[in-house]
Amino acid sequence: MKKASIIAFVAGLGLLSVFSLQAASDDDKATNKSQYLKVSGYVQMQYQVADTAGIASVAGGNFAARVDNRFAIRRGRLKLAYTQDLTAAVLQVDMTEKGLALKDAYISLTDPWLRVASFTGGVFDRPFGYEISYSSGKRETPERSRLYQTLFPGERDLGVRLSVKGQNESNLEGLRMDLGLINGNGINVETDRYKDVVTRLSLSRQAFNGAMDWGLGVSGYLGGPAHTNSLAYTMQERDGIPVFVSETVEVGSRATRRYVGVDAQLAFKWKPGRSQLRFEWLEGQQPGLANSSSSLTGLAGGPLYIRPFSGFYLYYIQQVLNTPLQFVWRWDVYDPNSAVGGNAIGRSVSSGAKTGQADVGYATLGWGLNYQLTDRVKLMAYYDWVTNETTASLPQASTLTDLSKDRQDNLFTLRMQYAF
Template sequence: MKNWLLILGFFVGLNGFSQNSIDSLKEVVDEHKMKISAFDERFATIESDLQKLAKIKLSGYIQAQYDYYDFSPEPSTNNTFYLRRARLKATYEAIDGVKFVLQPDFSTNSLSLKDAYVVINDRWTRTFSIWAGQFNRLNYEVEYTSTQREVLERSRVIRAIYPGEREIGVKLEANPLNFPFKFQFASFNGNFNGKDGKDAKDNDSAKDLMARAIYSLKFQKQGIGIDLGANGYYGSVKTKESKYVLNSENKLDSITIGDLLPRKWVGAEMQIYWDFLGGMSLKAEYLIGQNASLAASTTTVSQKGGTPTSTNSGGTTTTTTSGQSSTTKTVVSPNKTRDFSGYYIYLIKNIGRKNQFVAKYDSYDPNTKLSGDDAKTELYYNTLTFAWQHYFDDNIRISLSYEMPTNELNTTINKDIKDNTLSLRIQAKF
């Protein structure tokens, strides 16, 4: 009997011990579950952050350049090293079809904002897109990035009518998947001068309009592709200081300060690509129209007191204030409207897989109504450029270029201005 009681007591004690062990084990398991749950939450947060970071893409490039001049842009200077461009581009795709782009430029002695825009793409037909912000204007050479452009700089006519290349506004773009046609339409403030942002904000109610259309042809058997395009610009600029305007024939007209001067032109473009002996291409564009520039004022010597007098001669207004200590003279030149024309032609030939030869000819006449002595300093320029590109790999390119501008001659400028430039550029991108 005692043995049975001992055995029963043993099992009862064992059962109690087992129950305590199970309870302790449950507590340990629950504790680990809580830790694992907390870890899962932290991991989910990290994963979410990583997914957001994965939507951000960084790219950029640096263009270090050496120029040798056969003239001196500054006293005792005929060559220089500088950074032509140094840019970092951030692209964030928040959701499918919506993209944000921000691109500053860190060139020598300057920091400027180049691109800042949002693109909303049509996710249903994948044909349309809407752009809003600051971006390139609608032109082939303007939109063609400098990292791929075959010569170092854009044509003279493009630099004249599209300073800084960018503008602030909105753009609608249609690019059908199964039809070789692309159409762009944009509305801009029309004031951006490419130097800084203070003039980018609109100062009148009028907006500048741009349109561009491109149709592509492919001849697969011949290995030829042809892009044909047309573009147009219709805008204006608001007068501020002078009540006179000089037209293309230098005839003076009276206007009211605040009137709008027209800026309008049309262009035709063509790009031909031929898969022949490594590949070659021919690119050309012609532009013609009317541009306008505002009056410029210069002031000499500040004046603390005195009586102002005003005179006008040939549309140039001179205001003089005389006092006991000094004299202030402010000269306001008239506004100008000018009929212009310009074009460029590229010939590009690939030499093997890593080299490329380029010949380019461009012409720009800032005033087609006058020539010779009548044009005074508004001379037309023809520029011949030869360039050689060497591609180390997909990210590094070395460019050697020689640019030879030739100007119109008259009595005032009776010989070609010495302004040829030899340039060597190293470009690295990522």
């Protein structure tokens, strides 16, 4: 009996040691996993005041009828990034009073030989231009330009991307090429058999021992949605007036969506503080609807209207006397239909369809202040002065749709951000 007890005791110790070793191993695995996992995010709470109740706005969405001021959680981002030596997986969601939305979900693989090429698949920023990939948590203005919000709603798309960059400490350092193959309708379910190609070639360098940073980029986009109607409309002149003229197309064939863009950035440090200049210009051809020039995120609900467009933005950002205070100024111009302007918008002839509100251009002059209260808390006050193209040729159903004069749709934004 005593011998059996000793054997049982020894066996128990052995079993306990096995469990202890297993627990230690599990703890080590958990510790090893946690060192690869990074959790980050930010919350933006804001208050806005508009000139007029019920205005249409690209600064956080349209105002509800009879509403001229509002509180909102503009962004509530939570990002999980699991990164190892040559692989990474990223998930990011946005949580606001409007609901839960997916922002990023992708896997990235880096080549093990030179470590200069990477392959990414999933939902990610479209590799076009500079403003798309510039984080909303870092951006000095409340929103991206009207130009980018119209052409690339939501910024992201679903597909694959190949990225190649120059090796560090080589003549190609700072050079980067991105090439993407995407659905073309954002992060929504694919609605046609076509894929879009998007690319950017960029170069960024430092000068004067790091006192100056500069960058240049060129971008291209080629794709387009499927025609769901046997008619499509393109811009032509009839009796000296630019109008939409219909043409017959095959249902299911592709409408061409084509963009080209150039961008430049310059930042330098001097006695007043850090100064930054950013510029980007785009032009191309945009398939839209009769009442909207925005890129489609699903099947077209009617004939497609093909518009030539152009636009640009210019930023000037100045740190104030090397303090946490920053002044920002932006000029943002978007012309959704560069083939028509002024009182010609809305004019019609017997052999063509007239243009409308979707063909009206906008110029927005914005300025404001940012204050970095702590390393995690940033305060922002910003004013958007929005000017629209005017025409006397469109009906004036209400003050909100009257385009015979500039609409009263300016907007003031007060924001507080916490990043973690």
